[in-house]
Amino acid sequence: MSKKTRRPNTHFERPAEGDVRAKKHLGQHFLKDENVASKIADTLHYKDYDYVLEIGPGMGVLTKYLLQKDAEVHVIEIDTESVEYLNEHYPKLHGKIHEKDFLKYDVSEIFGTKQFAIIGNFPYNISSQIVFKMLELREFIPEFSGMFQMEVAKRICEKEGSKTYGILSVLVQAFYEAEYLFTVPPSVFNPPPKVDSGVLRLTRKEDFSLACDEKLFFRVVKTAFQQRRKTLRNSLKIFQLPDDLREDSIFGKRPEQLSTAQFIELTQKIEPHAVSNK
Template sequence: MATYDKVRAKKSLGQHFLHDEGIARKITEGLLLDKTGNQVLEIGPGMGVLTKYLVEITNLQLKVIEIDRDSVAYLKRHFALLDGKIIEGDFLKEDLDSVFSGTFSIIGNFPYNISSQIFFRVLEQRNRVEQVVCMLQKEVADRIASRHGNKTYGILSVLLQTFYNIENLFKVPPGVFTPPPKVMSAVIRLVRNDRKQLGCDEKLFVTVVKTGFNQRRKTLRNALKNLTLSSDVAALPVMDKRAEQLSVEDFIQLTQVIEKSRAVQHGV
């Protein structure tokens, strides 16, 4: 491959191209295809460092989505097997019903500047996205996989762990990228768990989680004050805790209590 044919990383797109082939193969091997279907969507393939290993997997139904025109042109020149399978677009806005019917998995080296947004989109599509294997900023990966009681535990930790089993796979140093980022990276795997229903209003659950962590140094009694809690709910022992001390199940139970209290208040 001639040097002039390479795609230049664009800072505006948060691009850092992985050039370590060993790590690229290891990332693709993180897909648990024996436990899921064979439809896979790669987000942000760039110059195809993961793609070249994905196309080698037998019976894999692969599609890639790339927002960068230069990268799209590069992929079309170098990956004949992707003919008709390259989507030039934004994963955050793309109609995923037109990409795959049924369930699928996601893989990719996520741009650091939009990784959280990608995960919120995954949550919206959780009944279709069976698993995610991705590389992202280590700090965000640690936050997502963090358990309650840790300082890194937060909104994304709770919301993703509600519906996915999360595993931190391995760390990736800056030197294997062009250009090298200023931070460490990590690869994580999310696999959809068996939870179908929360047993409470989902919007209220998300509100309770986000509001609790927005003032994470305060007790829940003070952090959730704007939710106009009844005196009975406000007096519960759990309200003496901070958001980071509650597990996913604790947040679900708290939301259930708040929901029931509101129903009584409104005579439902």
């Protein structure tokens, strides 16, 4: 009786000569499906801004469709090999390829105070950090779209009452309308990831200033979800709030029960008492 042979991974494709090798430490999974790339490029509306910044373009499968749009496209890429490939294959990008780490780079060096959109097939290992940096830059970013690990994309778009609703959901939805657009299978990448991917779009709200102290709002949301199984009365003890305030009914809820608007209301209640705790 013959031994059972191990089936080869037929989904992985070795890079063709001249192509960029995917690097595990950079979380690279190169999109290879042209239809999916075109669909992602179409998720932006290209209105009210003249510039688009693509994060992590790799070999430019999405970039080529962005270059067909009515916007000036810039790309930011940390991988030297990818930068060389883009310079060789996309002459339209010359002078607009920035070999930088988006998380550490001051993008005002590219756009100044101009409005710009962000798009990309984001490395899953830093996708949440990309969103947090986008929120810091929200006054300049009216639109943001791209591909995440599916569960992260759905979490960002989730509403209160769900177990997956959390810090990213509340903070993003305070400033943006969040839409989960479509799911993408592992087979459209090389190498294929172990999970499905999801594409979302964030559209900045017309009035994206909050009716509360915004720094305190971020602190309240993050502190509440760090102990998400506890009621707010217990998880927010660090703020040393007076007993009469903590008797308010909102403090009897758990964080996943509060909508973004209720978190703003909660911050308003805490604000007069939190001055000395900043």
